[in-house]
Amino acid sequence: MTTGERTKQLIIDTFTEMLREMPLEAVRIQDLCARCGIDRHTFYYHFKDKYDLVIWIHTKLLNQLGQYDGRPFSRESMINVTKEMKSRAWFYQRCFEYSGQNSLLSDILEKSAASYEVLLQNQLGRELTPRQKTEIRYHVYGSIMLMPQWIRDDADISVEELVQIILANTPDWLKEASLEID
Numbered sequence: 001m002t003t004g005e006r007t008k009q010l011i012i013d014t015f016t017e018m019l020r021e022m023p024l025e026a027v028r029i030q031d032l033c034a035r036c037g038i039d040r041h042t043f044y045y046h047f048k049d050k051y052d053l054v055i056w057i058h059t060k061l062l063n064q065l066g067q068y069d070g071r072p073f074s075r076e077s078m079i080n081v082t083k084e085m086k087s088r089a090w091f092y093q094r095c096f097e098y099s100g101q102n103s104l105l106s107d108i109l110e111k112s113a114a115s116y117e118v119l120l121q122n123q124l125g126r127e128l129t130p131r132q133k134t135e136i137r138y139h140v141y142g143s144i145m146l147m148p149q150w151i152r153d154d155a156d157i158s159v160e161e162l163v164q165i166i167l168a169n170t171p172d173w174l175k176e177a178s179l180e181i182d
Contacts, residue, residue, distance in 0.1 A: 008046045010036050015053055019094045024050065051102035054095050058104055061088075073119075073178055078163045082147075086159060089151050096148035105148065113140045116178055123177045135171055142169070 001009075014035045018027050027050055033040050047053045065080050085092055095104040116136045121128055128136075143166045150162060157165070167175070 004046075007036075007038065007042060011038070011043060011046060011053070012057060015050070016057070016091065019091060024054070024094050024098045049102070051098075051104070054104045055102075055107045057091070058095075058108070075163060075167065078166065079159055082159045082163060085147065086151060092148070092151050096151070105144070109141060109144050112144055113137050116140060116174070119178050120174075132173075136174065139170055139174060 011032065015027065015032055018032060018035070029040060029043055029050060032050075033043050036043075047056065061084055062081065065077065065084060092104075099105055113136055116139075117128060117133060120132070120136070146162075146166075150157065
């Protein structure tokens with residue numbers, strides 16, 4: 001691991017420790033840098049701001065699970081992502097508390113909708129209609145906006161049940177074109 005990679009990991013580890021202690025809004029870059037023993041320039045070399053850091057952590061998780069590689073979604077991949085998010089519930093609870101510009105939630109919404117659109121355009125071999133794009137966003141926004149409440153409330157719904165609810169409410173044309181149902 002290079003010095004830059006070690007520094008980046010130190011920032012990530014220290015940031016997640018701070019999130020265990022305080023809400024995301026209370027985390028200040030100045031305090032994070034002081035705890036890391038680095039200057040602000042070093043932080044900004046790696047990340048634009050704390051929201052970029054949150055998104056980077058989430059994206060790294062998805063990449064480890066193979067979610068941003070252009071493959072069709074599957075029940076198994078949805079379960080894996082949901083399990084990982086649930087196992088890091090404290091992190092997601094803290095991050096979902098902030099819903100303003102550059103929030104993790106808005107990033108997940110946009111990237112999920114864009115992933116569906118690209119996947120479907122490739123599958124269908126043509127541009128999507130405005131109606132299809134709207135249906136994708138309707139489905140994605142509904143299923144994604146359910147996650148913060150499910151994580152926060154620690155509902156008596158298992159990961160598998162939650163994924164089943166989402167799949168049961170996915171339009172048939174969207175399932176057929178984008179899901180590898182196992």
